[in-house]
Amino acid sequence: xxxxxxxxxxxxxxxxxxxxxxxxxxxxxxxxxxxxxxxxxxxxxxxxxxxxxxxxxxxxxxxxxxxxxxxxxxxxxxxxxxxxxxxxxxxxxxxxxxxxxxxxxxxxxxxxxxxxxxxxxxxxxxxxxxxxxxxxxxxxxxxxxxxxxxxxxxxxxxxxxxxxxxxxxxxxxxxxxxxxxxxxxxxxxxxxxxxxxxxxxxxxxxxxxxxxxxxxxxxxxxxxxxxxxxxxxxxxxxxxxxxxxxxxxxxxxxxxxxxxxxxxxxxxxxxxxxxxxxxxxxxxxxxxxxxxxxxxxxxxxxxxxxxxxxxxxxxxxxxxxxxxxxxxxxxxxxxxxxxxxxxxxxxxxxxxxxxxxxxxx
Amino acid sequence: xxxxxxxxxxxxxxxxxxxxxxxxxxxxxxxxxxxxxxxxxxxxxxxxxxxxxxxxxxxxxxxxxxxxxxxxxxxxxxxxxxxxxxxxxxxxxxxxxxxxxxxxxxxxxxxxxxxxxxxxxxxxxxxxxxxxxxxxxxxxxxxxxxxxxxxxxxxxxxxxxxxxxxxxxxxxxxxxxxxxxxxxxxxxxxxxxxxxxxxxxxxxxxxxxxxxxxxxxxxxxxxxxxxxxxxxxxxxxxxxxxxxxxxxxxxxxxxxxxxxxxxxxxxxxxxxxxxxxxxxxxxxxxxxxxxxxxxxxxxxxxxxxxxxxxxxxxxxxxxxxxxxxxxxxxxxxxxxxxxxxxxxxxxxxxxxxxxxxxxxxxxx
Numbered sequence: 021x022x023x024x025x026x027x028x029x030x031x032x033x034x035x036x037x038x039x040x041x042x043x044x045x046x047x048x049x050x051x052x053x054x055x056x057x058x059x060x061x062x063x064x065x066x067x068x069x070x071x072x073x074x075x076x077x078x079x080x081x082x083x084x085x086x087x088x089x090x091x092x093x094x095x096x097x098x099x100x101x102x103x104x105x106x107x108x109x110x111x112x113x114x115x116x117x118x119x120x121x122x123x124x125x126x127x128x129x130x131x132x133x134x135x136x137x138x139x140x141x142x143x144x145x146x147x148x149x150x151x152x153x154x155x156x157x158x159x160x161x162x163x164x165x166x167x168x169x170x171x172x173x174x175x176x177x178x179x180x181x182x183x184x185x186x187x188x189x190x191x192x193x194x195x196x197x198x199x200x201x202x203x204x205x206x207x208x209x210x211x212x213x214x215x216x217x218x219x220x221x222x223x224x225x226x227x228x229x230x231x232x233x234x235x236x237x238x239x240x241x242x243x244x245x246x247x248x249x250x251x252x253x254x255x256x257x258x259x260x261x262x263x264x265x266x267x268x269x270x271x272x273x274x275x276x277x278x279x280x281x282x283x284x285x286x287x288x289x290x291x292x293x294x295x296x297x298x299x300x301x302x303x304x305x306x307x308x309x310x311x312x313x314x315x316x317x318x319x320x321x322x323x324x325x326x327x328x329x330x331x332x333x334x335x336x337x338x339x340x341x342x343x344x345x346x347x348x349x350x351x352x353x354x355x356x357x358x359x360x361x362x363x364x365x366x367x368x369x370x371x372x373x374x375x376x377x378x379x380x381x
Numbered sequence: 382x383x384x385x386x387x388x389x390x391x392x393x394x395x396x397x398x399x400x401x402x403x404x405x406x407x408x409x410x411x412x413x414x415x416x417x418x419x420x421x422x423x424x425x426x427x428x429x430x431x432x433x434x435x436x437x438x439x440x441x442x443x444x445x446x447x448x449x450x451x452x453x454x455x456x457x458x459x460x461x462x463x464x465x466x467x468x469x470x471x472x473x474x475x476x477x478x479x480x481x482x483x484x485x486x487x488x489x490x491x492x493x494x495x496x497x498x499x500x501x502x503x504x505x506x507x508x509x510x511x512x513x514x515x516x517x518x519x520x521x522x523x524x525x526x527x528x529x530x531x532x533x534x535x536x537x538x539x540x541x542x543x544x545x546x547x548x549x550x551x552x553x554x555x556x557x558x559x560x561x562x563x564x565x566x567x568x569x570x571x572x573x574x575x576x577x578x579x580x581x582x583x584x585x586x587x588x589x590x591x592x593x594x595x596x597x598x599x600x601x602x603x604x605x606x607x608x609x610x611x612x613x614x615x616x617x618x619x620x621x622x623x624x625x626x627x628x629x630x631x632x633x634x635x636x637x638x639x640x641x642x643x644x645x646x647x648x649x650x651x652x653x654x655x656x657x658x659x660x661x662x663x664x665x666x667x668x669x670x671x672x673x674x675x676x677x678x679x680x681x682x683x684x685x686x687x688x689x690x691x692x693x694x695x696x697x698x699x700x701x702x703x704x705x706x707x708x709x710x711x712x713x714x715x716x717x718x719x720x721x722x723x724x725x726x727x728x729x730x731x732x733x734x735x736x737x738x739x740x741x742x743x744x745x
Binding site (some may be wrong): 057058059155156157158184185186187188190191194197212214215216218219220238239242253254255256299302303320322323324327329337341344364380381 | 555576598
C-alpha cells in the first residue's frame, strides 16, 4: 500500500531550485534512504513531506489524501533532527512524553507510553536523567523514542547519526532499523553516507542537484548502477576510460584501454568504437601472471584486508584488495591486473568528462 | 628521532582527568592518529601539545627541548581545531595566503604551493568566495588548506574531516596523508573514526579516559589488541565469555555458557580462569554444511557494499556477527541454521573485565 506519494514536487527559494519536479512513492512499512552530497536537496524533500515547508509546486499525498494544506502538527509525522533537539531542562521521561502532554493525554497514559518507548530504545533506566547527562548516542535514542511516542506511523530522520562518533553510528543505525521494522513504521532517512544508506534501507533514492538520480535496492545500485555518478558515490570504484573494441552476439563487451590492452567487461548496448568508461570495484580486481601491467604506488592496511593502489600502463589509477593474511606487494612492484568481467559495468563516456560526471558539489 | 614527546601528562577539569599520566612519542615525519571515543581526552591532548592548555604536571618536549611552559606562538606547531576561525573579511585565497604573506615567503612559489593545496581540498573553484558563503565542510577544507600553508613543520589536526560528507572524506583521507608526507611534515591527527585511522596513520594511539592504552601500526593495533576495548573499537569483535578448560600447544580450549566449547589462542592463564574471548567479525566464519563450535539461526543480513554483515542468534551465547564479502550475500538466507567457527589464533583471550563487559566496551 502506498503511504507517501509525491507528485511533481518543486521547491524554490528565490531563484534557487532546492528540488525540482520530484516524483516518488513510498510503500507502507518501507525504509527509504534519501542519499546524496551536501546541497542536493535531500533535507528539503523530507521537510516538504513533514509539512515544515510548503512546496512551490506539486502535491504531497499521505495515505492517498492530499495534505498540502494540512499543517505540520496534523500530519502525524515523527521527525528526528541531526542536531539532537531534546529539551535541556526536562528529564528523559518528560522529553519523551512531551507530545502526549501537548495533546492533553492523561498523566497515566503519558507515563505508560513514555515507558513503553524508552524500553524500546533500551533507555528506561535513564528516565530520570536530563539530556546533558547522557552521551550523544543516548540522546539521539531518546529523540527517536520521542518521535515514535507520538504514535505516528511515519518517521523522517534528518541525518540522525551525523553528529555521532563513527562507532556509535554503526551500532545505532542497526538499532534504528530493527526498531522501526518491528513497529512497521514507514521511514524516510536522509544521509550523505552511502554505507549507512546501504546497511539500513530497503530502497535508496540517490539525489543530485535537486533531482532524483537513481533509485533501487542497495544491492541493485551497488551491483548494477545505471550511472557513473551512482557507481562512484555508492561504494568505491575504479573508473577507467576506454573504447569498445569488440562486441559478442549476446552483448558482452571487450574494451581497449589507453595503452592498447584489451579487457573483457560485462554486457552493454554500445558498439565497436564507442568511447566508454568501465567501473570495476576494488574487490573485483585480481592479480594474475598476465593482464594490465601496473606499478604498486601504495599499500594500506584496512583491517580485514589490504588496499593496494597502483598506476597502470594505461595511466589509470587502479585499486584492489587482498586479504589481510596474504603476501603483500612492495611499493614499486610490478603487478598484472585482471578484472571480474561480470562485475565490470560499462557506461557511455560522458560528454563533460568523468570528473564532471562524479562531482560532489 | 622523536619530534614530540609527552611525558606523564596530567590534566584535570574538576574531578575529570582529561589526561591521566599520559605519555606519547611522535617521530619526525610521522603521521600519528590519536583514536578514541568522545570524551576520551583527545582534544585535551592536542591542546597540550600545542600549548593552548597547560598540564597540571608532566612535560612536553619538541626535539628534546622542554616546551611545557613555552607560549603557543613560540612552538612552531599549527593546530587545526574543530572551530575553523577563518578571517571573515578575507576571501578564501587571502585566508590561505595569509601565512606565507606575513612570513614574507617568495610570492611565486607560495602561490604555486597554495594552488596545489586548493586542488587537494577540491576548492580551486571557490578561491574568491568569503567564509560566510561556504558550507561547514567547505570551511573545514579551507582551514585545513590554511594549516598546510602555514609553514609549520608540525601539524595538529583535530578531527579535520569531521564536517565533510562521507564520500568526500574518503577522497581527502588519501590526499591529506600524501600531502603531509610530500611536504615532510609531522602530523598528529585526532579522530573517532577507526577506519580513518587505519587508512591514514603510520601509527595509531588508542586513547581512553585520558590514557593511551595502545600504540602501534594499524596492523598491530588491529591484529594484536591489548584490551577488549581495543579489539572491539578498532574493527568490531564478537565477545564471548567463558572459562579456560585447557591450554596446549598454540591452542586454548574454553567452556562457555550452556556447556558450549570453543578454541582460542594459547594462554598461560590457569584452568578455571574466567576470560573473555574476542574474535573480529571479519574473522568469524559461518557455514551451512561444515561443523563449528556452535549452531545458530540467521536473524539478519545487512548489505554494506563491499561487505555484508550477517547476524546469527546462538542459544546461550547471544548474537554473533559475521562480516563477509558481498558475493556471499546470496549464500545465506534469514532463518538458515549455520555453524559458527574461527581459527583459534584469531581468537584473543583477555581477563574478564573487572567492571563488567558493558563498561569495558562502552564507546559512547
